[in-house]
Amino acid sequence: DTAVSQTPKYLVTQMGNxxxxxxxxxxxxxxxxxxxxxxxxxxxxMFSYNNKELIINETVPNRFSPKSPDKAHLNLHINSLELGxxxxxxxxxxPDRGENTEAFFGQGTRLTVV
Amino acid sequence: GQSLEQxxxxxxxxxxxxxxxxxxxxxxxxxxxxxxxxDGGAPTFLSYNALDGLEETGRFxxxxxxxxxxxxxxxxxxxxxxxxxxxxxxKTGDKIIxxxxxxxxxxx
Numbered sequence: 001d002t003a004v005s006q007t008p009k010y011l012v013t014q015m016g017n018x019x020x021x022x023x024x025x026x027x028x029x030x031x032x033x034x035x036x037x038x039x040x041x042x043x044x045x046m047f048s049y050n051n052k053e054l055i056i057n058e059t060v061p062n063r064f065s066p067k068s069p070d071k072a073h074l075n076l077h078i079n080s081l082e083l084g085x086x087x088x089x090x091x092x093x094x095p096d097r098g099e100n101t102e103a104f105f106g107q108g109t110r111l112t113v114v
Numbered sequence: 115g116q117s118l119e120q121x122x123x124x125x126x127x128x129x130x131x132x133x134x135x136x137x138x139x140x141x142x143x144x145x146x147x148x149x150x151x152x153d154g155g156a157p158t159f160l161s162y163n164a165l166d167g168l169e170e171t172g173r174f175x176x177x178x179x180x181x182x183x184x185x186x187x188x189x190x191x192x193x194x195x196x197x198x199x200x201x202x203x204x205k206t207g208d209k210i211i212x213x214x215x216x217x218x219x220x221x222x
């Protein structure tokens with residue numbers, strides 16, 4: 001069984017469209033994240049959730065709206081897509097809010113905006 | 115602010131040993147982690163050092179010096195499959211911050 005799964009794996013869409021990426025973890029973790037990895041492979045945190053509650057919004061444009069219906073799911077909706085949104089988006093989860101930094105990543109969603 | 119510095123690229127020969135350094139500047143430091151990411155893949159956790167010293171896991175070891183705000187990842191008996199990007203990371207507050215990654219090239 002996949003621990004952290006994201007769908008879709010690839011997403012090609014036109015500028016101005018709205019799209020969603022789904023993430024589910026079956027590890028029973030409390031904390032989930034969204035990261036954006038650009039072409040230079042820099043992993044930048046976007047959002048952090050703990051038990052469905054938004055903890056961190058790392059100055060991400062309002063066009064990005066995460067939603068966590070329960071602690072096993074964290075989805076990402078993006079409105080009015082722009083060329084600069086092209087990147088790989090990773091969902092990740094971590095056991096708790098303690099010091100453990102072992103995060104488990106999904107396989108990533110490669111978003112291409114044309 | 116928080117920052118982690120690591121070399122952008124390192125090249126080594128198959129069978130050799132390579133060290134990837136990381137210096138960090140953070141508030142509320144708990145420990146230093148290392149992740150591996152192959153091209154097209156997801157980052158995967160390798161190690162975590164909370165205390166000073168060397169932690170060994172098979173061919174990979176990780177070192178931390180809290181007083182120097184410095185750590186490194188040591189890879190021994192390099193294999194071609196070790197060609198990947200390696201990220202150091204720290205937890206600060208509720209987020210995990212990653213360095214910009216070191217691309218490891220291995221020559222046959």
